Amino acid sequence: MAVKRMDTGACPICGRALSRFTTHVTLKDDTKICRDCENKLRVKYPLSYYIRSRGTKRYRKDPLQELTLMEFLAELEGVKEYVEDLREKYGFNAVYQVEDITMEPNGWFDPPLIFAKGRVVYGFFDIGDKVRVVRRGVGVDAEIKGINRQFGEEQDIIDWEHRGEPGYPCDSIVFSQKDLIVAPGDIIVK
Amino acid sequence: MGIFGPYKCAYCGRTFHGFNWRIKNGRDICGDCKDILNKEMPYEKWHKMGITQIRAYFKEKERLEAQKECSLCGRPFGAADLYKFVLKDGAQICYSCGESVRIVRPVFCTEEYDSLKEKYSFASDDPLKEMTLDDVKAAQLEADTERRSRMDKFGPCKGAFIVDDVIRVPGEKDREVHRIWGRCVLGSASANSLAKVVRREKPYFIQIDRVEPLEYNKKAQVLSEGHGGALVASDDVSFIYSGDVLYFE
Numbered sequence: 349m350a351v352k353r354m355d356t357g358a359c360p361i362c363g364r365a366l367s368r369f370t371t372h373v374t375l376k377d378d379t380k381i382c383r384d385c386e387n388k389l390r391v392k393y394p395l396s397y398y399i400r401s402r403g404t405k406r407y408r409k410d411p412l413q414e415l416t417l418m419e420f421l422a423e424l425e426g427v428k429e430y431v432e433d434l435r436e437k438y439g440f441n442a443v444y445q446v447e448d449i450t451m452e453p454n455g456w457f458d459p460p461l462i463f464a465k466g467r468v469v470y471g472f473f474d475i476g477d478k479v480r481v482v483r484r485g486v487g488v489d490a491e492i493k494g495i496n497r498q499f500g501e502e503q504d505i506i507d508w509e510h511r512g513e514p515g516y517p518c519d520s521i522v523f524s525q526k527d528l529i530v531a532p533g534d535i536i537v538k
Numbered sequence: 539m540g541i542f543g544p545y546k547c548a549y550c551g552r553t554f555h556g557f558n559w560r561i562k563n564g565r566d567i568c569g570d571c572k573d574i575l576n577k578e579m580p581y582e583k584w585h586k587m588g589i590t591q592i593r594a595y596f597k598e599k600e601r602l603e604a605q606k607e608c609s610l611c612g613r614p615f616g617a618a619d620l621y622k623f624v625l626k627d628g629a630q631i632c633y634s635c636g637e638s639v640r641i642v643r644p645v646f647c648t649e650e651y652d653s654l655k656e657k658y659s660f661a662s663d664d665p666l667k668e669m670t671l672d673d674v675k676a677a678q679l680e681a682d683t684e685r686r687s688r689m690d691k692f693g694p695c696k697g698a699f700i701v702d703d704v705i706r707v708p709g710e711k712d713r714e715v716h717r718i719w720g721r722c723v724l725g726s727a728s729a730n731s732l733a734k735v736v737r738r739e740k741p742y743f744i745q746i747d748r749v750e751p752l753e754y755n756k757k758a759q760v761l762s763e764g765h766g767g768a769l770v771a772s773d774d775v776s777f778i779y780s781g782d783v784l785y786f787e
């Protein structure tokens with residue numbers, strides 16, 4: 349039989365299958381939880397990557413791995429309020445924090461490409477979204493041309509995801525727009 | 539397949555010339571019987587079966603068709619039954635009896651790896667297939683308790699849906715269309731209705747245009763209790779987050 353059923357067990361929180369795509373986090377007590385459950389708490393426990401000195405490989409720093417299942421469940425109870433607090437603090441539906449900028453020419457006629465490295469604080473971002481780039485309370489309209497996010501760790505196979513999800517770092521949100529300026533410290537909002 | 543003969547059909551017993559189809563143990567099937575079998579299952583399956591197995595298959599089919607009412611509620615099977623569920627012990631129950639336990643026995647969605655095509659594809663396992671009639675009766679009691687506790691938790695509503703993810707549908711140039719992925723955890727969520735989300739005691743509404751069930755009956759415009767899928771909306775959904783509850787009234 350050429351077809352092999354994935355048999356990786358079920359998520360202890362929601363009962364969904366832990367498949368190739370959904371097995372994501374192993375908690376402190378070795379419990380594996382699915383990606384849907386992981387993402388409900390990711391906003392409060394953001395993922396980051398780091399590179400060891402003199403290395404090029406990326407390593408994953410995941411604060412969720414420091415939680416036991418019991419702690420995870422307790423945190424899940426309070427995460428809605430956590431998001432409400434963020435909404436109140438920023439006053440927007442979705443926020444992306446810009447940390448670094450690189451620019452590239454984009455041919456003779458098109459405005460340069462702006463790559464805004466950063467992280468999604470909360471909310472979802474997709475290619476084509478109409479957003480505002482906000483600096484010291486003043487916003488400029490812009491449209492997202494691309495989103496690039498590597499996932500995968502030290503292994504060679506790194507895949508690309510083209511959406512921004514809460515609590516995940518992004519290699520870039522891409523703009524190309526006349527007179528648009530994006531700078532580190534700006535926020536991109538919806 | 540050959541074109542000579544005479545052959546004797548293992549299923550209907552007649553002697554025939556012309557084309558023959560092989561089944562297990564080198565026995566042959568005539569063209570008419572081939573058509574009957576093809577209606578039931580793919581050729582790859584039946585040509586590996588022996589005649590005893592084929593006869594047993596049709597006998598079981600006949601038994602199932604002879605049963606005119608649900609083994610659990612006694613209601614006659616009708617057009618409203620999208621499916622009849624055949625349980626592990628051979629008992630047949632109606633669609634609504636089967637679905638009544640979904641809240642505690644959801645369809646298990648997983649993946650299969652096809653090593654020939656070198657790709658993963660969606661697959662699902664229905665726990666009902668592994669349950670006996672008594673198991674279903676016990677699960678119904680469990681489901682009632684669970685449903686009551688969720689009704690207390692979510693309050694009066696026609697349905698409650700928990701959001702996993704919000705993904706923009708690509709290729710919609712002039713408007714923003716999103717799929718709100720998640721699972722209906724109580725009652726039902728239906729197309730052409732308003733979903734309510736509450737932020738700091740303040741209600742917000744979004745219009746649900748379409749429903750895309752994940753597990754089966756993909757054309758249904760309602761996501762019923764215990765099932766996962768997407769709610770498609772062209773309203774602004776930027777204030778919807780993973781973990782939010784969408785209420786249907």
Ligand SMILES: [Zn+2]
Pocket residue numbers: 359360361362363364381382383384385386
């Ligand atoms: Zn889960």
Ligand SMILES: [Zn+2]
Pocket residue numbers: 547548549550551552567568569570571572
């Ligand atoms: Zn025949």
Ligand SMILES: [Zn+2]
Pocket residue numbers: 608609610611612613631632633634635636
């Ligand atoms: Zn019934």
